[in-house]
Amino acid sequence: MKLRSLPAVLPLTLALIAAPGVVAAQAADPPTPKLPPAASKVVDYARDVAPILSRSCYPCHGEKKHKGGLALHVQERLMAGGDEGPIVVVGKSAESRLIHSVARTDPDYPMPPEGEGDPLTAAEVGLLRAWIDQGAKWSTDGTDPAKSASIKSDHWSFQPPKRTEPPAVKRADWPRNPIDRFILARLEKEGLEPSPEADRPTLIRRLSLDLIGLPPSPAEIDAFVADPRPDAYEQLVDRLLASPQHGEAWGRHWLDRARYADTNGYEKDRERSIWPYRDWVVRAINRDMPFDQFTIEQIAGDLLPNPSADQLTATGFHRNTMINEEGGIDVEEFRFAATVDRVATTGAVWLGLTVGCAQCHTHKYDPITHREYYSLFAFLNNADEPEIEVPNPAIAARRAEIEAEAQRLEAKLETQYPAEGPESLSAKRAAWEKTLHPAHWTILKPTKLVSRKHATLTVQPDGSVLASGDKPNNDVYEVEVQTDQAGVSAVRLEVLPDPSLPDGGPGRAPLFLVGDFLLTEFQAAVVGADGKAAPLKISRATEDYAASSRSAALAIDGVTDTGWGVNGQIGKPHAAVFEFERSPDVVAGRPTTLKITMNQEFIHQTTIGRFRLSVTTDARPVIASGVPADVEDVLLVDPAKRTDDQRRLLTKHYLAVAPELAKAREPIAKLRQSAPHMATTMVMQERRAENARTTNIHKRGEFMKLGDEVGPGVPAVLHPLPQGAPLNRLTLARWLVDHRNPLVGRVVANQLWQTYFGRGLVSTPEDFGVQGARPTHPELLDWLATELPRQGWSLKAMHRAIVTSATYRQRSNASADQIARDPINALLARGPRFRVGAETIRDVALAASGLLAPMMGGPSVHPPQPDGVTALAYGQEAWPTSVGRDRYRRGLYTFLKRTSPYASFITMDAPTSDTTCVRRERSNTPLQALTMLNDAVFVEAAQALARRIVREAPAPTAEARIVLAFRLCMGRAPRPEELSRITAFYGDQLARLRGGELDASKIAGAAKADVDGADLNELAAWTTVARVLLNLDETVTKE
Template identity: 30%
Template sequence: MIWRTSRVSAVKSSALKSSALKSLFVSVALVIPSHCLLAEEGNQEENQAIVEEELTKYDRDHWSYEPIVRPTVPEVSDSDWSITNIDRFVLAKLESESLQPAPPADKSTLLRRVCWDLLGLPPSIDQIQQFVNDERPDAYERLVDSLLASPQYGQRWAQPWLDLARFAETDGYEHDKLRKDAWKYRDWVIDATNNDLAYDDFVRLQIAGDLEHPADDDAVLATAFCLSGPDMPDINSQEERRHVLLNEITSTVGSVLMGLQFGCAQCHDHKYDAISQADFYRLRAFFDSAIELKQNRSVGVLASYEDFPRTHLMHRGDWQQPGPELYPAFPRVVNPSGEMPSEKVAPRLELARWLTETTNPLTPRVAVNRIWQHHFGSGLTTSPSDFGVMGDSPTHPDLLDYLAHDFVRDDWSVKRLHRTIVLSSVYQTASVRPVDADLGAQWDLAQASDPENRLLSHFTRRRLDAEAIRDGLFSVSDSLNRKMAGPSVSPPLPREMLSTLLKGQWSESPNKAEHYRRSVYLFARRNLRYPFFATFDRPSADQPCALRNQSTTGVQSLMLFNSELMMDAASRLCDLIESETSNSKSQIQSLYLRLYARRPTGDELDAAERFLSTDATLVDVCRAMLNSNEFLYID
């Protein structure tokens, strides 16, 4: 039986009885070693062939598939502005459009920006005083190094990966059962981030840690990445469950690590990218023997089997219509040499190593673009999980390749990449229009020419994410519990919400001090997001989230002004300020320093004191200032 695939659909043809016709079809098929494509000769059902269109140079003629070659750093006119090579790439693009970068941000703004970025927290009073008063030329560099060394760094930078890993501590679907040990994977990600585990090791462990280091419990735990998505343990057909899980793993690995939408090829060949349905199931085959299912029991980590797995191409993606058997093989479009997994090494381990080979062009490009995105609000390409032909082309392709090349050269160090980015002049530019007339005119020209700031003439102002807002509310009053690791915490929910829940859906943690731990440690139920997080666009964890939505709604304003969480935060901040001084002027100055990392202007001080002279209290001032855009946005 012949299974013929095309870029449009995968169609099962009628059986070909003519050996001549069969030979004709096979002769135009892509030549793939038998152990990687078809099962050995067997009964009639197993003895089937897949016919695919052979990939051409045109199929691979796409920027993301090209080998990464370190580009030449461009010459620029304003060489004094450039601190790093990042600056030269950006400035060369600006100069080609007759534009100039904005002036640098002031020290207070820069301090606040980099603290929120690297730690997910506002700067402390000590950090503000030390940095503002430090006149040494390397003061900012010293600050960055201290932030990268802080354990708070891992707690902040674990969350973007957990978004990609669709991390939650319940199964989802109707019953949303608890996964009691899921939090251990979250702690593994935090520790790996703090320890600057090389990104290639970080990837390999999550794909095949159980095979690379079978005696290491942490390495085995890392494979929870593959199984962190939704699951339905109580489904009647465990074969259907297996099919759904394997397809979900395959789609996740494709989009998160390679930036390709493999999930589109579950039922038919990809409509645009050179990914056939058979390519999808060959990638899935790497994981086929790695899932051990038991009914009514959640899956945790991958199972270690050493056999050479194989899977079936499912007709139209239907788990009840298995077609030809396929063996593991690397995606053809990014494997021009035709490299094949060896039968001497566990295939999933080979996949993990292939993904992190220095010659693989996708893995470092995708990783670098994601990190850039979290610093600037937008990646060098704005489709972080789609590097295919329908994805967005990078605005600065040479810069992306330069960073990707050096990322690999520098032992895949994520901290080093963060450091390079935040030390650049591009990162340190102002986010507001300069007062100076000439500089203001240059700003206006850049805004008119590039309204979305894709050319990076200035820093793009952006709102804090949900976790940072909550952590910041308690950090400014020194109420944040900075305890590391351990089981998740369930803070109180609004009474009106609790009354609608089933018994056991949310059990408030009895230790009140635990309620003030960092947001990354809050219990993550898939079907019931913590209300504050849901209001501020935290994803549902049903699928990988590469870029969060950023909505602006009336509910957000009401939540920030009237919720019990905000009332508690404002009260705690008020108590701290009143314990420091009873002088209203000093109180206002302390609030501005804690919340905005700057001192108030004369007009601001007068306005706050006039407000206090009415029936308002200091807690009202605290609540108003915590609601301000200056607190909620990074300039």
């Protein structure tokens, strides 16, 4: 039953009436049938209405199908309507689209459609009419379906978590904390026994891999095994939780959800600077920032009172969306796509719901309507997306040192001139002044600013205007200024550099013409008292600099594909002067409004980033001088009347432009260029109220098909927003971690559990909705969900509770009975055992070999990978392999390029970062083994491991070296049969090497003969042993 809005029919009807030649045909049409009268009795929904809908409507608009986004089987969905809005006007059946459709008064959309069911009888239509007229009550208890906020789903995840007491168990000696009682009670119910506790070497390796993402050293294993304290295990847990590597390990898990990457994605996939957000995540986790605050700062840190640089950096969470920079695209369309991704990510990460399914229609299974989706969308649709500098005291100090030295050198420039004569500084400056034609300019502060494409235009203290926020392909700026000067002869447009602009600006173009703009038309008008603008004719335009074929004169030629640009001198101030044919009518002393319109109708986002307007009353022809306004003002002063400050300003400017000092200024310019730059990062910034975006429903999720305007809101099935709270991202963030939210605690607890045990208590972490899996241990999940806020939202407290449980400490060996009855270990009768993540596989190899570089933070690095991987992507860029210690940093810091991800990580099932990932899949393929045998990182790790065991083994014997190699890779000594087989393998390889069958230098690589106690052949043989051990399942598996 597809219902169309009645207003949509009206224009067609009017057009037919007005069109000549169709009147006769229309006259023959039958009259529109009248609506049957409403039933006179009191109607009950269950008795009278539901049977009609079930028989005639549910086949197309019921539980399985939602044609047109319309579902009638659920109360809140029926009241919300479909893609085109509500179909029921409570109390007014004659105005309800539902009635007109089923009564067939809409001849284009009779329902049910012909051939798909019998039409409703007049009596049935009358019952539906009476039901709507009587309030459309869903049940006999008087529930009003229009008040959908009171409607709740009976699905388990939408109910508040119930904190139950841990159940009593028969084996009271096994539980170590409440978690264990929930697990054991289920095992006892199933007739299963928990496994014994794992031995200490296994436990410390399991803990280290889980809590810091690195294997323990042999010395750490020995110390733990020998620790006699009864709380030795708990002490180990606390030490690992306090380790700075904990933030790196768990930061990696969070960055999957944040879809972190170092490039923009799509075709161009250019590099971006957002690594400071990654560093913020690591720091926040190490500080054990409460999860509610962790949430608030990432979603709305910019809206906190006086936000710190750290809180602004945190908003990079939702800047990790992709950015399309292809030529010819509609930038707004892809901003819409980014916001769609933000809604889906927020829903998955904090609610565990497939919210994105409601983008195109009301969710087919969960109680989220199409309209509610766009209400959530509205929260995230009102942010600009700037970049900010990240404060760094060391860089600031160094920049200050360089600037002080540059100024000292500039002060010496005056000594380049003789004291007197025609070559003296005063003579040269005076001669230069004579070449100039200064005008007196009055800077005008804008009283009104409009960007037709919704960029944010902000007046700066110096009267200039800075553009930020939306960066459309093209734009038109409308600026109103006031002047009380009579005889205005020209207006000057200064385009100014700014650190926030690409390459310093003055334009906003991020690609191709980076930092440039193209002013295609410049127009001026006088605004009268009636608000009407009278155009001012511009007779001439000059500029101090123009790119080839881009003069200011082209900005007044009436052609919109030509204009003024400054490519070639990016990062410098420039000016254009537009001279009026006739001065505007201004009465001296009486403010008059001038309206300046700046068309920038090229492509590639070539709009002006910062500009300033000023006027002059100079009667003679005015041209752009290229001299700053303050200097130009001094030039207008009689030399004999200039103050000392004015003379110093003039001298400083002359020394900066004097052609005879060009060589002397070169080292000063190079010195300034050597100054280190502050890192930048991408952040969110709420738009001002006067520039707020509106949000519309997008019919079928399509960018171009706009429906009703909607405001920010949340799904009615969940707790309401606080009354009176501002409808912005900060309110949304606080709503997400509100104690009334039944989902967030469960979702976070499940994510933690999944990371430790390989499978969540809910096995579908991305879907806690109707189609998702039910929890295996619902009472435990609710206990964990309520424990999180009770612990002050401390994630470290939750980590400690899980890893100190007897459940976690079980041996992972599975008996035949356990495999038969619980192959996926859902009941947890044994400890966790599964392969570690992609980055950890690499980190384990580097740690075992001794290559791992422990530096934390900073820009991403480029460790070795096979040649040509990045060349397959757009642009065929080379991979700039890092050298030195950066070559061996943790996988967390590896540069992630979306269109050609780091090869070994993708092979080991790392996500691509295009969308949020709340669960990594684990595959098992031959390519993984080939990667670990042949990838450059693992080859170098094997070579270094060979050197290490030769160097560090307690004795120069094969047995001692093999034992050390096993302990470095697997955290245990080899079993007798393993020792025998590896010893034999080593002997075989050494014989082949000494016989010339293998090339020792190629196998040992950089090892050469730099290790005492082993020649090159021996090092090569040990390298082959190391390659075998690094490639064992046990090395990359958490036991």
